[in-house]
Amino acid sequence: MNTLIYTAILGFLCMVLEIFNVRKLIVPALVLGLALIFGLNLNDWNSNQSFFNNMVRIDNFSVAFSGLAIFVTLLIFIMATDFYAEDQNHISDYMSILTFILVGALMMFNYANLTMLFLGIETLSIALYVMAGSKRFDIRSNEAGFKYFLMGSFASGFLLFGIALIFGASGSFDLAKIADYTIQNQQNISPLFYTGMFLVVFAMLFKVSAAPFHFWAPDVYHGSPALVTAYMSTLVKIAAFAAFYKLMSTTFFYSFEKIAPVLNVVAIITLAVGNLMALSQTNFKRLLAYSGISHAGYLMLVILTAKNQTAGALFYYSLAYALITLAAFAVAIPVFKAANSEDIDAFNGLAKKNPMHAAALSMAMIGLAGIPPFAGFLGKYYIFTEALQSGYFYTTLVAIFASMIGVYYYFKVILAMYGQPANESKMEQSFNYNLVLWVCLALSVVFGIFPGPILNIF
């Protein structure tokens, strides 16, 4: 609970600091604050408290994911110093909105009540709509913000309508009570409930950008400022999946059979669409958007097995994916800036100009493709074993084929770096980006080699 409140205070503090005209201090203060909150959050481990009439529940699940989210935000903020170096006038706005995205995510981790889930999603989404459109004079960014807003509103509408129907059937917003309702009325669960459940699940599928609800993702990822894209593809994806997982494992587990075939089909479509569409992309951010969709496909396998598995696989995979994506962005953002382009061509000949960065980005791409020794491989392996054990034979097979296709488009970037003649742009070296880059890669290898503590965290 403290975590949530202090993070919100941090967001407000950001705006106050601007009034006192100490803009330079904002980012360091935020980083420091988040580091403290990270520690506070760990304090709640094994505490299992609930607050506000059981609206919010702090358990190990929420503590672990909150920790991950805060860590990701920390890394993003470290990069923000350089990213917003030329836009100091608005830095307090940006930083406070980014902090509120984290607040929304935290609510999505520790909700115990559907209204709280809705609040969390809205806090996160509204802040994100603003950030997506935050490059005001860029038409792409405007498009991204507007598109995300329109589509997101629809999804929110679905979610709210679904929650209302579930309330109508079960008489409660509380996750535990809704689960009780499905257990006690096994034979005559109201059709209202199922309708509500489907609507809620569809809304969640939209948030995790699973096909066929993924159409917003490429445009929004493409148009948003690169740092926001990095944030979206890591924190927001993790938050959506954690909330989704919690919903499936604590509330809908009893009525799971009804929705499993749908989710199964969604998983297959997501894997296919994400990987096949990624093949023809020339823009790096769009490529990562589709790669994000395909990773959503792998994570859908976790959702499918949510009923009988702990969240360890989800946590491990999210961690692996977030680290390696951030590493990729930590190379990509300065390259984009230097080349003034966000196409894969911007990486041409990076190996000649900047061998260290080229090697690092190659590692990130290999990691994203799920090749050992990076954590992504073990995460995939774990997910596949669980899915196969739960009997999703064909879905796993599709996932394996999807991994094959994945190699091709990740390697396009490597080919550009090593195979193409260099372009003239000169890349600036920045301590912050390098810090994030090497921390992420190192952690990714460490967790890949010592997976035990993370995999069995719950």
Next chain:
Amino acid sequence: MLSLTLLSIPLIAAILLLFSRGNLSRNLALVFTLVQLVFTVYAYTVFKNEGAQAFEFLASWSVKPVLNIHFAMDGMSLVMIMLTNLLLPLIVLSGYNRELERAHIFYSLMLFMQFALNGVFISFDGFIYYIFWELALIPIYFISFNWGGEGRAKVTLKFFIYTLAGSLLMLFAFLFLYNGTPQHSLDWGFLSSNPSCSCNQTWLFWLFFIAFAIKIPIIPFHTWQPDTYATAPTQGTMLLSGIMLKMGTYSLLRWLLPIVPAGVAEWQYVAITLSVIGIVYASVIAIMQKDLKRLLAYSSIAHVGLISAGIFAFNLSGFQGSMVQMFAHGINVVGLFYCADIIMNRTKHGEIEGLGGIRLVAPQFATWFMIIILGSVALPLTNGFVGEFMLLFSVYQYNTWLAVFAGLTIILGAVYMLRMYQKMVLGSAIKENMVFPDLYWNEKIVLVTIGILIFVMGIFPRPIMELTEPVLKNLIK
């Protein structure tokens, strides 16, 4: 603990090399590969005297999912380890009179590759074996891509995707096996003693077979190979053809046969027929080749086709022959590619036609080239003969007609190899003013070593057979 030392020497070397520059890199690489070779000899004596116990290493990696690390050693692994660590110093040495850009990265990748290859050959747990199998792919991809010739981007990507696709199928097979038993064990000992797990063996067979067939390569999974051999830098090609191919054939013996016996029994005839088709097809294509490196690539397909045919014939002489031939082919093919590289480097001419008379200017080179070719066409008293004879005998035991076709490899092999030698080395020079200095010191060391090995192994193949016999006899049961 000896297994860990085997792994750590090249790994440490690979990391150290990143911090070296210029000529120091290749000297360091040579020193480390020699250290590894010496250590391998030591390991061999330990294995001879004390048995496999000293190599045993078993540790738990993760409890859920159940992942174990299991390194061990038996005769088969030891032969492969010896091959790998024997070839690596030769391959490093062969690059001594070539200028390389960013040599430190090149040699670092090469030693990393040695680390992964050693890992593949001593892993006795499916998961860790898979990881090393994948790890071996990454350095060779970057070696071929960064230092390769024309069209490398396309060719190496094809190679990478091809082999990774195979690996993923194998991963799927391991996932199957993982879920096949309640213990979730992928340990080799466990899997080979419980081969009748609940999984569908037909499926399993094909998943494993395709993975290995791509690596070996067996027709029709070979299309990545000639292009990759032709564009990769010579040292990369040596690694690929000399050692990496053997990962596939070794894995057939180590993993496919003991773990999926029913599947093998069911599909044996398909596998062996494909292998024999590969022999004939590749030999015929090799005759038609104009490019020297491509000719060698196709000849390599023909040779490994015979190895896999012998393995699938499923009898002792086939197994033993395959081990002997793996070793022999590893040595010969490295020699052949080195000779090709020497020719191409000095004459800037990669075609078989339009050259000649090398013998007149470089008699030493011509002699050693001839010896290696004789080894490759399986002349008696050379190493190629022992293996091919046993392999053909085993195929004959399985089916006479298949043996007749497989036997063509010796005749056709002689045709394309000797014709190539005649056109390029004998006769009088077609090209005017050909500058062809005879062997440099490092070339001499490499070729003489290979030449001596060809004869020693041809006359005295016993050690390899003795080493592998107990393991292979076990396999027959």
